[in-house]
Amino acid sequence: MALRCRPCAPIQMLFSSIVFLFFFLPAFLLLYYLLPWKNVILLLGSLVFYAWGEPRFVLLLLLSATLNYGAGLGIARSRGRAKTWLALGVSANLALLAWFKYAGFLAEAIRSAVAADFPVPHITLPLGISFFTFQGISYLVDVYRGEVIAQSSFLRFATYKALFPQLIAGPIVRYRQIAGEMGKRVITNERMLAGFQIFELGLAQKVLIANTLALPADRLFGAEHADLSAPTAWLGLLCYTLQIYYDFCGYSNMAIGLAHMLGFSFPPNFDRPYSARSMTEFWQRWHISLSTWFRDYLYIPLGGNRRGPLRTYVNLGLVFLLCGLWHGAAWTFVIWGCWHGAWLIVERMGLRVGLDRLPRPLAQAWTLMLVMLGWVWFRAPDASAALTYFGALFGASANPSGHPWQAEIASLELVAIAIGLLGALLPTGHAPGALVRRYSHGRWVYLPLAAASVTLCACALASGTYNPFLYYRF
Amino acid sequence: MKTFPLRKHAARIVVLGFFALPLLATVFWPSLESGEQRALAPAPGVPANVAEALAWPAKAEAWSNDHFGWRDQMVAAYARLRHDLFDRFPTNQVIKGQGERIFLAAHNDRGQGAPYTALIACGWQFHDHTRIVNELKQFDATFSARNIPARLLIAPSGPVVYSDELQPWQAARCKPDQVPLRGILAATELPESARARIYFPLSEVWAMRERVEFFPKSFFHWGASGAGAVAGLTERHFWGRGEDAGKPIPLSAKVRPSDVAYLFSGIEHNSMADEADFNGTTITPCFGPACFPEQQAMMDKLAVVGRYVNSAPGLGPRLVIFSDSFGYAGAPMFARYHREVVYVSTNALVRLDAAELEQLRKLTFVPGSDDEVLFLYHDATVLFGRVGTDLDMLFPTVGK
Numbered sequence: 099m100a101l102r103c104r105p106c107a108p109i110q111m112l113f114s115s116i117v118f119l120f121f122f123l124p125a126f127l128l129l130y131y132l133l134p135w136k137n138v139i140l141l142l143g144s145l146v147f148y149a150w151g152e153p154r155f156v157l158l159l160l161l162s163a164t165l166n167y168g169a170g171l172g173i174a175r176s177r178g179r180a181k182t183w184l185a186l187g188v189s190a191n192l193a194l195l196a197w198f199k200y201a202g203f204l205a206e207a208i209r210s211a212v213a214a215d216f217p218v219p220h221i222t223l224p225l226g227i228s229f230f231t232f233q234g235i236s237y238l239v240d241v242y243r244g245e246v247i248a249q250s251s252f253l254r255f256a257t258y259k260a261l262f263p264q265l266i267a268g269p270i271v272r273y274r275q276i277a278g279e280m281g282k283r284v285i286t287n288e289r290m291l292a293g294f295q296i297f298e299l300g301l302a303q304k305v306l307i308a309n310t311l312a313l314p315a316d317r318l319f320g321a322e323h324a325d326l327s328a329p330t331a332w333l334g335l336l337c338y339t340l341q342i343y344y345d346f347c348g349y350s351n352m353a354i355g356l357a358h359m360l361g362f363s364f365p366p367n368f369d370r371p372y373s374a375r376s377m378t379e380f381w382q383r384w385h386i387s388l389s390t391w392f393r394d395y396l397y398i399p400l401g402g403n404r405r406g407p408l409r410t411y412v413n414l415g416l417v418f419l420l421c422g423l424w425h426g427a428a429w430t431f432v433i434w435g436c437w438h439g440a441w442l443i444v445e446r447m448g449l450r451v452g453l454d455r456l457p458r459p460l461a462q463a464w465t466l467m468l469v470m471l472g473w474v475w476f477r478a479p480d481a482s483a484a485l486t487y488f489g490a491l492f493g494a495s496a497n498p499s500g501h502p503w504q505a506e507i508a509s510l511e512l513v514a515i516a517i518g519l520l521g522a523l524l525p526t527g528h529a530p531g532a533l534v535r536r537y538s539h540g541r542w543v544y545l546p547l548a549a550a551s552v553t554l555c556a557c558a559l560a561s562g563t564y565n566p567f568l569y570y571r572f
Numbered sequence: 573m574k575t576f577p578l579r580k581h582a583a584r585i586v587v588l589g590f591f592a593l594p595l596l597a598t599v600f601w602p603s604l605e606s607g608e609q610r611a612l613a614p615a616p617g618v619p620a621n622v623a624e625a626l627a628w629p630a631k632a633e634a635w636s637n638d639h640f641g642w643r644d645q646m647v648a649a650y651a652r653l654r655h656d657l658f659d660r661f662p663t664n665q666v667i668k669g670q671g672e673r674i675f676l677a678a679h680n681d682r683g684q685g686a687p688y689t690a691l692i693a694c695g696w697q698f699h700d701h702t703r704i705v706n707e708l709k710q711f712d713a714t715f716s717a718r719n720i721p722a723r724l725l726i727a728p729s730g731p732v733v734y735s736d737e738l739q740p741w742q743a744a745r746c747k748p749d750q751v752p753l754r755g756i757l758a759a760t761e762l763p764e765s766a767r768a769r770i771y772f773p774l775s776e777v778w779a780m781r782e783r784v785e786f787f788p789k790s791f792f793h794w795g796a797s798g799a800g801a802v803a804g805l806t807e808r809h810f811w812g813r814g815e816d817a818g819k820p821i822p823l824s825a826k827v828r829p830s831d832v833a834y835l836f837s838g839i840e841h842n843s844m845a846d847e848a849d850f851n852g853t854t855i856t857p858c859f860g861p862a863c864f865p866e867q868q869a870m871m872d873k874l875a876v877v878g879r880y881v882n883s884a885p886g887l888g889p890r891l892v893i894f895s896d897s898f899g900y901a902g903a904p905m906f907a908r909y910h911r912e913v914v915y916v917s918t919n920a921l922v923r924l925d926a927a928e929l930e931q932l933r934k935l936t937f938v939p940g941s942d943d944e945v946l947f948l949y950h951d952a953t954v955l956f957g958r959v960g961t962d963l964d965m966l967f968p969t970v971g972k
Contacts, residue, residue: 111629115633116633116636116637116640117632117633117636117637119591119594120591120594120595120598120636120640120641121595121598121636121640123591124588124591124592124595125595127584127587127588127591128588128592131581131584131588149629150629150633151629153625153626153629154626285584286583287579287580287582287583287584288583290583290584290587291583291587293587294583294587317686317687359587502741502745504739504741505687505688505741508658508659508660509658509659509660510654510657510658510660513658540583542583545586549590552590554650554653556594556646557646557647557649557650557653558650560640560642560643560646560647560650561646561647561650561651561654561662563637563638563640563643563647
């Protein structure tokens with residue numbers, strides 16, 4: 099799952115790729131089901147999965163596993179120096195993340211700030227490092243807090259760290275959430291069917307909706323913004339809003355479904371966030387594994403809302419500043435984080451009460467608009483592109499008829515938008531949410547539907563591999 | 573003996589079996605070739621060193637994307653579904669117009685690029701006015717300096733000739749009186765001598781649209797009747813030959829698949845299209861490198877070449893045509909007016925080395941001959957800079 103290519107990511111084995119669906123998955127599942135050494139197969143399969151895109155970073159992944167395994171044992175076995183082990187472990191995790199993800203960004207920022215001229219390191223970002231770093235930190239903190247027993251088997255711990263369904267794009271699965279399943283997993287028929295059906299749902303979200311809307315979103319964000327009329331710019335933003343949701347939610351659902359097929363229970367990562375009535379509620383529904391991670395391992399340790407309003411606002415601001423940075427080392431992500439943090443603070447100051455009194459559709463529309471405006475920062479390659487896109491959104495384009503919306507959006511995209519909006523906006527408890535929940539329980543009766551849907555998605559993916567060569571210079 | 577608990581594992585067996593189907597098809601019924609006009613990715617092989625091992629996944633992925641089981645069937649099924657439900661083609665290189673007409677809409681590499689680039693002929697995001705004017709000046713200067721009476725025929729392409737059959741939002745942006753080539757040819761920077769060498773018969777084609785089907789409805793290229801009509805216009809415009817010159821070439825019309833059908837495997841778009849039928853005429857057609865036995869090695873590289881010899885008396889001199897893919901149907905239709913037509917596609921000009929280029933120039937530009945020389949391109953390719961590109965290749969300047 100690529101939130102955005104910045105810098106351009108190397109190849110990776112996506113769940114929604116031919117090589118994963120048609121080759122890796124059946125071969126892996128066959129070995130996993132047939133052979134008795136489940137964790138060995140799972141670890142090896144996960145390393146192959148990771149190595150597909152990042153062969154040279156496999157060692158880094160194993161280093162991270164070793165580091166956290168050792169620090170976890172250190173915390174558990176030397177209670178007197180548990181805090182030291184915790185500090186060492188967390189610092190090492192953060193140091194790895196800081197080096198690989200932020201060193202270049204920081205160096206560039208310092209160079210600009212002091213107008214100095216020194217070389218900025220160009221460091222390749224290892225796949226999934228943000229996810230497996232947070233995973234490691236949560237493990238160490240949970241062991242320190244006594245919420246989970248440190249894992250004594252390196253094989254089991256390394257398997258958890260490398261577990262391929264959640265390795266490169268989450269959800270951020272905490273060790274304590276699957277600690278029991280690292281030793282023994284039961285795959286009933288119901289669980290297997292549920293896994294298949296949830297995987298299928300995610301695949302359809304990703305392939306049929308997100309991929310369909312990715313093209314117009316990319317084209318409109320990549321167009322000359324001065325050529326976009328306000329309605330065209332809003333349509334582009336709507337496409338991106340739905341694309342990012344169905345892309346990420348779809349990927350999370352595929353991960354959750356795969357986990358079921360392997361005998362693991364991953365927590366849900368999305369709960370129809372665009373139906374939220376406030377930004378606060380949005381963050382209770384969007385990327386839940388990340389927002390709860392920040393809540394449990396940063397916001398609450400900072401004091402949460404227990405130390406008065408001012409401290410609460412500072413905590414919220416800091417958490418969302420870091421949340422923005424977590425998504426990417428760029429100022430646009432910082433601004434995106436600050437945008438969300440600022441609205442959460444404003445809601446704490448009293449806006450939330452006002453929103454609660456509004457009719458539900460109005461509060462939803464307000465929240466969705468704020469979220470959409472935030473996505474401009476998230477999607478734009480830099481601040482200046484974001485500002486020109488804002489200009490287009492608010493009708494400041496010099497040549498608004500230059501790039502008509504029809505050039506990017508036709509009946510196919512309109513249907514994807516309609517289905518996407520329907521699935522995203524209806525509040526919990528309404529169809530299709532309830533339908534999806536029933537569907538996800540794993541029943542034989544839904545199997546033909548799931549199989550047909552996977553077949554359709556597979557055909558769509560196959561279609562993407564067909565690249566006829568037109569004489570380039572007709 | 574312990575029996576296998578089938579019921580207990582039923583879901584695993586069914587789901588795994590389902591996922592394994594394409595893998596089994598890959599093993600037992602592999603896709604070995606495709607109609608994509610490109611070489612499919614080779615098998616990745618066993619890596620011999622670390623560098624090859626690091627590059628192996630990308631190669632394996634390319635191979636798997638090209639060779640997985642039932643690929644052709646899946647591609648065709650999905651293409652048909654999208655086409656029938658949403659009027660969409662599997663590539664942005666082709667769009668549906670109004671009615672039965674389809675248009676080649678984008679000149680990009682394998683559909684991986686900006687859409688609607690072919691609509692540049694209508695002015696869609698065209699910003700290179702000055703560059704193209706300079707290329708037309710270059711055309712004039714190049715041939716004036718060499719005393720070669722070369723002419724340039726710019727054939728209006730489908731979106732310009734049938735702009736009113738584009739989708740409404742496109743038609744609104746594709747007015748025949750506002751196409752960029754009109755402005756370019758009227759540019760004050762363009763010398764009169766250059767203008768005299770160039771012919772862009774859009775008004776004439778529009779005037780004949782009701783009588784002549786210039787482009788079959790599902791074709792990117794023109795049909796023989798369209799090419800024949802433009803050949804007649806060109807002969808009159810450049811060389812003053814009228815309807816009485818030569819005998820009309822008979823045409824055979826039948827329902828044919830689209831000439832760009834390989835872009836949309838699984839979807840059928842056929843239309844009535846005609847071709848020159850030289851049976852019983854005085855014209856001996858020859859197509860392919862073998863038509864030029866003395867230069868066959870060089871012509872093999874160019875591939876799309878032809879020679880049409882007309883034994884009827886009183887015809888014009890040899891005509892040498894350099895062309896893009898429009899020459900394939902266009903060149904034969906000039907054979908009515910000339911004792912010989914030599915046709916060379918410049919699509920593969922880049923493959924020739926310096927010696928072969930010299931050989932080509934000797935064949936096509938004969939000093940002191942009465943040969944006529946015609947460069948024939950469609951409008952979109954001219955607006956992409958094809959004239960300058962081909963001139964630079966035909967007459968390379970050292971140190972340029």
